[in-house]
Amino acid sequence: MFTETQLLHLPHDNDGVYRTLLESTKAIPWKIDWATKRYVYVGPQIEALLGWSVGTWVTVQDWADRIHPEDREQVVKHCVELSIAGVDHEADYRALTADQRYVWMRDTVHVLRNAQGETEALIGFMFDISERKITEEKLLSLQRELEVMSYKDGLTNIANRRRFDDAMAQYWERAMQTQHPLSLMVLDIDFFKQYNDYYGHVRGDQCLVDIAQMLAQTLDGPSDLVARFGGEEFVVLLPEVPAHIAHQVAERFMRQLKEHPIPHPGSPHGQRVTASIGVGTIVPQSGTQSIDFIEAVDQQLYLAKKQGRNRVVSQSIELSRPAFFAGDATPACPALTTAAQSWRQR
Numbered sequence: 258m259f260t261e262t263q264l265l266h267l268p269h270d271n272d273g274v275y276r277t278l279l280e281s282t283k284a285i286p287w288k289i290d291w292a293t294k295r296y297v298y299v300g301p302q303i304e305a306l307l308g309w310s311v312g313t314w315v316t317v318q319d320w321a322d323r324i325h326p327e328d329r330e331q332v333v334k335h336c337v338e339l340s341i342a343g344v345d346h347e348a349d350y351r352a353l354t355a356d357q358r359y360v361w362m363r364d365t366v367h368v369l370r371n372a373q374g375e376t377e378a379l380i381g382f383m384f385d386i387s388e389r390k391i392t393e394e395k396l397l398s399l400q401r402e403l404e405v406m407s408y409k410d411g412l413t414n415i416a417n418r419r420r421f422d423d424a425m426a427q428y429w430e431r432a433m434q435t436q437h438p439l440s441l442m443v444l445d446i447d448f449f450k451q452y453n454d455y456y457g458h459v460r461g462d463q464c465l466v467d468i469a470q471m472l473a474q475t476l477d478g479p480s481d482l483v484a485r486f487g488g489e490e491f492v493v494l495l496p497e498v499p500a501h502i503a504h505q506v507a508e509r510f511m512r513q514l515k516e517h518p519i520p521h522p523g524s525p526h527g528q529r530v531t532a533s534i535g536v537g538t539i540v541p542q543s544g545t546q547s548i549d550f551i552e553a554v555d556q557q558l559y560l561a562k563k564q565g566r567n568r569v570v571s572q573s574i575e576l577s578r579p580a581f582f583a584g585d586a587t588p589a590c591p592a593l594t595t596a597a598q599s600w601r602q603r
């Protein structure tokens with residue numbers, strides 16, 4: 258235990274008013290002599306919070322030893338550096354309790370300096386901030402949950418359009434840097450209006466869920482991304498995948514759809530649900546835009562529809578650079594016709 262001389266000396270505190278005040282707050286006061294790195298005083302509240310008796314706080318080593326190993330190095334370094342520099346500071350860390358739990362603490366430290374400006378002592382307060390940390394962690398996890406939700410399609414549980422747009426921007430940039438191919442599939446369910454008309458919207462929704470799952474199961478690349486583009490249309494991004502493999506992936510999905518038929522009495526293709534798929538592959542060049550690539554692949558989908566549906570149409574896509582790059586009046590993507598757009602508007 259501390260002897261009376263080791264305890265904090267408060268001038269003009271003959272009746273112990275200041276000490277009583279200090280020791281009745283929830284914040285735990287302490288003082289360290291900088292030359293010896295020994296505790297001169299620790300408020301008795303420490304025992305109620307951490308279980309370590311006042312007498313066990315002898316040197317700063319006792320403090321450091323009771324910091325969570327994951328927090329220790331960074332907290333000690335931070336506090337020592339600022340103490341030497343004579344700068345007041347604070348630190349949050351997990352403190353070990355006598356019964357081997359951890360409590361989140363905030364230490365606020367005031368540096369006392371002598372007439373020469375040298376650090377003489379540290380005084381401060383420890384606060385129990387566990388409640389605040391729990392609330393912060395709950396908020397963080399809610400925030401993460403919201404972020405995940407904001408990237409998911411509510412019906413099918415796969416990625417949504419927002420997630421696709423982000424992934425496309427990222428993969429496009431990477432493919433531009435590496436000059437590796439990037440493939441895209443755009444898939445649209447055939448005669449889906451008739452499916453809804455025949456079975457109703459609830460069964461229609463279930464069909465979309467089944468197609469999304471089947472599509473997700475068809476993919477095996479670690480960075481492949483399947484997303485619902487909107488309505489009964491899906492997109493699949495295949496980074497680092499050349500044209501012939503992308504075509505094979507699309508055909509694999511078509512086989513799945515055939516082997517696990519979803520009845521569709523209104524469809525001329527075997528009275529089962531079928532899909533049309535446009536596939537495109539590109540090695541992006543500077544000055545080209547991902548939106549032009551998407552539209553060019555969309556045009557392959559349009560061709561698949563036009564040629565009778567229930568098929569895959571693939572093409573390697575080369576985009577012209579926009580006029581301001583090429584220095585002439587060539588449109589950004591001459592391959593794009595308005596046909597794809599007019600089909601889309603139907």
Ligand SMILES: Nc1nc2c(ncn2[C@@H]2O[C@H](COP(=O)(O)OP(=O)(O)OP(=O)(O)O)[C@@H](O)[C@H]2O)c(=O)[nH]1
Pocket residue numbers: 412445446447448449450451453457458459460461462465487488489562566603
């Ligand atoms: N159940 C359900 N239906 C949807 C959803 N989103 C879009 N649809 C329906 O999908 C149908 C799409 O119809 P169309 O664009 O004419 O396409 P289609 O009948 O599949 O014809 P083709 O694509 O030309 O083969 C419409 O009836 C929409 O109501 C959805 O979330 N749930």
